Amino acid sequence: MTDLLHTYQKLLNHYGPRNWWPAETPFEVVIGAILTQNTNWNNVEKAIANLRKGEALTLGAILNLPLETLEQLIRPSGFFRQKAERLQLFCRYLQEHHQGSLEHLFDRELNLVREELLQLKGIGPETADSILLYAGQRLSFVVDAYTYRLFGRLGILSGKEKYSAVRELFMSNLRQDVQLYNEYHALIVIHCKNFCRKKPLCDSCFFTEMCLYRQQNC
Template sequence: MISDQLMEVYRLLYERFGPQHWWPGETAFEIIVGAILTQNTNWGNVEKAIANLKAAGCLTAQKLHEMDASSLAPLIRPAGYFNIKAKRLKNFLNWLCGEYGGDLEAVARIDTYTLREELLGISGIGPETADSILLYAFERAVFVVDTYTCRVAGRHGLVEPGADYHQVQDHFVSSLASDVALFNEYHALLVCVGKEYCKPRPNCSGCPLESLPHELEF
């Protein structure tokens, strides 16, 4: 059964890498800022940008909302694409403060489908970022798909070749128990195996999924 395959992948990854304690962030707001800043960069760079925001005393919705994008950009420079990301953060803050008075508790009362649609309506927030926010900041049972998920699932024949974001997501969601803790850990573990082994050129020797059936070509 497909769910057995997916749980076997999970078991093997968890046995090797252990709990990942995602998402790193002290508050839901910090998690959201991190999810927006982590697009196209590694987490170490995001941590530096968040440290700058904390040191400047502006890691709150109200403070960041009051700040111009041109003042925000230098603080998040370590995260790369800082002018674009400053605008994306401002887009999010305009929505949060304009529609909900900057109150994340009010946002937390929105049902998952509506909240996902609203997040996707914010310029610069795509499916992976929206779903990361839903899962890690609002603890909704939404499976986050990224390049690593598609790569690992494709190479082991768990999804059809060329499956898109929503097809891969549907596959995981329909095959697994709807469990926030499982989805949290599973995504983090796929990132681990992707970074360490399942690179553009796979390094299967020693990978925890080495024993699983592979597609013949990838």
């Protein structure tokens, strides 16, 4: 499946390296990964700005803040009640099982860490992989709705594959390189925001002959 590499090259040529994820620290990556579930990043930015202004961007602050206060700070990110609970659950877990240290959490065999993350309420596969890759620099490819959409339209996915199958497809066909995984997912995100939207802007998209969708609909 050299298509995956070819697609990566085209994206990288067009956008250049993204150096994701937009956060100051690994802990902020985790917070952002939870807040951005089913949510635009613009809304997450407002929530993070509120947390920062409220000096609430630390594990201790999130644990000690009254739930209602935390809810109001992250309100712009949507689903604020469940997300506030999930932030506190994650922080409490990190506190009690890893001395509050993400490094301690990450410093074991990949699948052990991943399974541990997946046990936590509010951390599904995409959030777990985002945390592993972008907060932990661990080799775990992130699959999201954009991945299904872009590669579905390119004719590489049918859309019916399970999350794990898509992740394994990428992981078994790409170099085992954290920076490559980081860039690839970031490039998929920006391309789907710019062009490969639900209502795609095919006219200005640089995937031409290799896009099945474009061949059939444009």
